[in-house]
Every structure is written in structure tokens, then in C-alpha cells.
Amino acid sequence: MHSPTATGRFAFAGGFTAATAGYLLLRQLAGQPDAIRRHTVPWAVNLARGIGMQVRVHGAEQVDPAETAVFISNHQSNLDIVALYVALPVQPGFLAKRELRRIPIFGRAMEASGHVFVDRFNRNRAYEAITRAAEQVRAGRPIVIFPEGTRSETETIKRFKKGGFHLAKQARVPVVPVGVRGTARLLPKNRRLIHPGTVDVHIGVPIAPEEIDACSVDELIDRVRREISRLSALPLLEDVRSDRG
Numbered sequence: 001m002h003s004p005t006a007t008g009r010f011a012f013a014g015g016f017t018a019a020t021a022g023y024l025l026l027r028q029l030a031g032q033p034d035a036i037r038r039h040t041v042p043w044a045v046n047l048a049r050g051i052g053m054q055v056r057v058h059g060a061e062q063v064d065p066a067e068t069a070v071f072i073s074n075h076q077s078n079l080d081i082v083a084l085y086v087a088l089p090v091q092p093g094f095l096a097k098r099e100l101r102r103i104p105i106f107g108r109a110m111e112a113s114g115h116v117f118v119d120r121f122n123r124n125r126a127y128e129a130i131t132r133a134a135e136q137v138r139a140g141r142p143i144v145i146f147p148e149g150t151r152s153e154t155e156t157i158k159r160f161k162k163g164g165f166h167l168a169k170q171a172r173v174p175v176v177p178v179g180v181r182g183t184a185r186l187l188p189k190n191r192r193l194i195h196p197g198t199v200d201v202h203i204g205v206p207i208a209p210e211e212i213d214a215c216s217v218d219e220l221i222d223r224v225r226r227e228i229s230r231l232s233a234l235p236l237l238e239d240v241r242s243d244r245g
Helices: 004-029 035-051 079-087 098-102 106-112 123-138 163-171 209-213 217-232 237-243
Strands: 053-058 070-073 093-097 116-118 143-145 175-181 197-203
Touching: 004 035, 035 053, 035 079, 053 079, 070 079, 070 163, 070 217, 079 175, 079 197, 093 123, 093 163, 116 123, 123 143, 123 163, 143 163, 163 209, 163 217, 175 217, 197 217
Parallel strands: 053 197, 070 143, 070 175, 093 116, 093 143
Antiparallel strands: 175 197
């Protein structure tokens, strides 16, 4: 039986996020166009503190806050977003699934703050969204991509979808692999409870645009995926299947 503390943390996280999003959306509509953007990192810091999540950052010195980049990360839990906002030395947007736009208040706040929504079931719309995101990145707005497409149900690195890597090639900015460890234990997929604990965010060495140009999309995917596996200390999905015979 789950403890009230774990379910209470989950309720706090949902309530705090909804209240913050609603308040900042009202401020944005009242003539403060950057209200949501300015308060996103404080929201993440306070939410992490409220649920007892400590974020340890490794390799932040490898990222120049004055430069834009495409950050590519593994995805184990909804808490990955909070951890990345706390850890990264820049404030990125996210490439998000279109379904999140339909969530009352939260979806509107995400849209107002510049996140890019992708329709995973419409190829043409997905391509248009990726092109828009690449333009934003070139204009100086860093972005985070979860190329697994959804949260992994096992502690492995799933196969990557190609859309985010086409975006990276179009944007012609550095690609930064990021490995997140520990969020799945704090908030497992499809569970309504949050445990306190420590999350480690390992930021890898940026891959320069010239290196990205010199390789194919498949080669870039393989390189980034293996580096994220190393950074997150999680095996590739096919390696686990192979070991099991």
C-alpha cells in the first residue's frame, strides 16, 4: 500500500504546477509577455524542493550559456522536465507531443512560453513543427528533445525517432547529449506517487555543427544514443533483449 506521503507529493506537484501556470498565464494576458518564461526555472526549483527531489548536475561547464544548442536526452519520467530546467545552464523550450496542448491551463501556458508541439500521427504537420523549431533554435532559442518519443517503461534506452535529428541538422547548432538518472524511481510511468530522492543529470560534450554535417542522420542517432546510454548508465534496449536470449 502506497504511503500518503508519496501520493501527497504527487498531488502537490499537480496542484502547484496548475496554480503556477494559471497565475502566470493571467499575468501574460495582462500585458507581461515574458511572465511565463521568466518564472519557469523558479517553478522547477521550487517544485523540486517541495517534492524532495535533489538534482545533481555534472558537466554543466561544457555548455556555453551564451550559445544556443539542441539538447537530446533520455526520457524516464515526467520529472525529467523539472530536472532539466534545474540542471541546464540555459532555459530551453521543449519539443512536445501535441496532446499536451489540450490540457486545460497547462497546455495554453506551454504554448505561450514557446514550446513546439508535434503531431506524431500526421507526417506533414510533424515536419512543419520541426521546421518551426529549427528556425527558433537558429534564432537563439535552445530546445530539448526526447527522441524516444515517450517515457520508457524499463530502465533502458529505447530506439530513437528521427525527427529531432532532422531538426538538429536543419538548425546547424551544437547537439548536446544528456543522460538523466534516477527520475524513474521517484515518479514511475503511469503511477500517481512521488518518492523523494536524488536525480543526476550528466551533460555530455557538445557535437559541433561541422561534425553533424559530416554524418548521416542514422550515424548521428547511433552516436548520440550510445553517448546518452553511457551518460545515463542505462543499457540500450536491444542489448538487454540480446542478453536475455
